[in-house]
Amino acid sequence: MMLKSTPITLLFLFFFSGHAFSSASFQMHFELLHRHSPKLDQNTWPKTKITQQERFKDLLQRDGIRQKVILHKLTLRRKAWDRETPTPSNASGSAVSVEMEIHSGADYGIGEYFVEFKVGTPSQKFMLIADTGSDLTWMNCKYRRSDTMRRRLHHGRVFHAERSSSFKTVPCLSEMCKVELMNLFSLARCPTPLTPCAYDFRYFDGSAALGIFANETITVGLTNGRKTRLHDVLIGCSESFRGQSFQGADGVLGLGFSKYSFSFKAAKTFGGIFSYCLVDHLSHKNVSNYLTFGSNDPKNKPNGMQFTKLVLGVLTPFYAVNIIGISVGAKMLEIPAAVWDVNGVGGTILDSGTSLTFLAVPAYIPVMSALKESLVKFKKLEVDIGPLKYCFNSTGFEESVVPKLRFHFTDEAKLEPPVKSYVIDAADGVKCLGFVSTAWPGVSVIGNIMQQNHLWEFDLVQSNLGFYPSTCTLN
The missing domain is CATH 2.40.70.10 (Acid Proteases)
Structure with a gap:
């Protein structure tokens, strides 16, 4: 330690x-x-x-089980939600008072x-x-x-x-x-x-x-x-x-x-x-x-640390966030607002137990299309790496050819992960777009690879999520 x-x-x-x-x-x-x-x-x-490809298959297999569990759990939560009249979270960050089925x-x-x-x-x-x-x-x-x-x-x-x-x-x-x-x-x-x-x-x-x-x-x-x-x-x-x-x-x-x-x-x-x-x-x-x-003194928080609201007590026990859209380059993608509605049949959670990022189909399709446009000069490969649908020969690849992807939150915060978090090394000489589609209606999941090289601070009192790019070292 x-x-x-x-x-x-x-x-x-x-x-x-x-x-x-x-x-x-x-x-x-x-x-x-x-x-x-x-x-x-x-x-x-x-x-x-084990090879990098075997390692990646292991992560994908575990992700597959994990996603089924999340969908099952939240289906039960939706049923409980339909039977009850919930009290929304208030400004002080209190969770809903209704007891959900978990x-x-x-x-x-x-x-x-x-x-x-x-x-x-x-x-x-x-x-x-x-x-x-x-x-x-x-x-x-x-x-x-x-x-x-x-x-x-x-x-x-x-x-x-x-x-x-x-x-x-x-x-x-x-x-x-x-x-x-x-x-x-x-x-x-x-x-x-x-x-x-x-x-x-x-x-x-x-x-x-x-x-x-x-x-x-x-x-x-x-x-x-x-x-x-x-x-x-x-x-x-x-x-x-x-x-x-x-x-x-x-x-x-x-x-x-x-x-x-x-x-x-x-x-x-x-x-x-x-x-x-x-x-x-x-x-x-x-x-x-x-x-x-425990938290650092506010005076010691990193300059530029961004904050967005945590949605607590709705997709219990997960930590949900309010996303309004995803952009690739300068373009905001056309994704239905319902995909991000945590109080409806959509929503997004941060999950340390999922490796890749799962997007509901109406978000997955435009994200993949926008990113593939920058990769057309690289040979697409048909490789057996689970649910990853777009992999390519990475010879000569440079991250600068890929436009920046950003997650936009309701309170103007933006998560801009490094390119390596969504164009992922899957095997020797092989990179893949690190998104997996999940059924719609359904919840999207920001996995731990997309979260890497960032500090994530969960404030359970103010219902705030802070995040900031970091090397993540203790020195």
């Missing part, structure tokens, strides 16, 4: 949806490691080399970035997937009643609950189990009042996980060099698993917008703000991605 000392002035208490958010005089950092990072190879991956377990394990996480007393260390689309933080786990626990991952670490003095199960007879955790797949069975509240996740790829809910203590490092503990953090103790979804991971760090996510719990302690910065996913330099809780 790499630390950076950045003092913050103690300001005041924030109140958000009935929860107090306190500002702190420090931050905490987690180092983020990409799924294909050499640092992860040493601990969790077989010592075998099914989040299916997308655990598809994310691409990992963090080191310390759980229990004394602490036990794990590598968890950092996932902005997941509510629950969970890890491979053995509870004392599970003498016949089935092993899920032969190379994964296991949390031994009986070794932690702070491990407290959630009783199955409690209101929390019977009502609040139903959206996290809690089970109705309750043979005795003190039996732990259990869950049963089912996944789109045929995988399944069973476990129990508990409250635990999390140990975190601060930017002043010290450590602190976060108490009563809800975790999932996954005792049984089958399938391939979680290859290389010990579990998931839930960063979604939800009462029980780790981001919500940690943000209450560190000023209501968290951020991350992702270096180039192909980088071989000794640099670190990072996940931070």
Whole structure:
């Protein structure tokens, strides 16, 4: 874990949806490691080399599963929306008050970035997937009643609950189990009042996980060099698993917008703000991605940092944004406004667990057409790289031939990603346009490759998203 000392002035208490958010005089950092990072190879991956094309196919396969999950989850959300009369977010950033129908377990394990996480007393260390689309933080786990626990991952670490003095199960007879955790797949069975509240996740790829809910203590490092503990953090103790979804991971760090996510719990302690910065996913330099809780003093924010509103509580647990259009070069593309309407049948989310960027068909077609015009002199290739529809021989390619692509937000903010984030190296001598079409009606997804080389700051108090081009180094 790499630390950076950045003092913050103690300001005041924030109140958000009935929860107090306190500002702190420090931050905490987690180092983020990409799924294909050499640092992860040493601990969790077989010592075998894979080609760039094989690596890309792996990302696309995971993206495919992820997209099905997002569509399924948001379909359920739309049904709940139709049955209820929601209260829109107000100017202070409060989330909608209606309880939405949520099914989040299916997308655990598809994310691409990992963090080191310390759980229990004394602490036990794990590598968890950092996932902005997941509510629950969970890890491979053995509870004392599970003498016949089935092993899920032969190379994964296991949390031994009986070794932690702070491990407290959630009783199955409690209101929390019977009502609040139903959206996290809690089970109705309750043979005795003190039996732990259990869950049963089912996944789109045929995988399944069973476990129990508990409250635990999390140990975190601060930017002043010290450590602190976060108490009563809800975790999932996954005792049984089958399938391939979680290859290389010990579990998931839930960063979604939800009462029980780790981001919500940690943000209450560190000023209501968290951020991350992702270096180039192909980088071989000794640099670190990072996940931070707490904010810099406003005086230290980068000049030119742009802000747009976060739409919270509508596409729960995802972080949605209000886009009004996409331009390529100087031309604003003709895309129906309904594609971006988060309160209708469209909308856009930022997702750390999706690699590529998925666009609903009415946006995908004009974006691809506009970009292909600049690439006609390069030979188009028919290569088997999943759903990527336009790949070409990159001999002689220079980024300057491609017009700048920009995402335009309702409040005049503009995201201008580097060309390498949408004209992507897919194999030796092969580049592809890094967009994938998704069904319409449907939600578009800005993936982690499009987000790379930017600092992203999520302000859960003011419902603001800040972003700024960055090298993403901690030095």
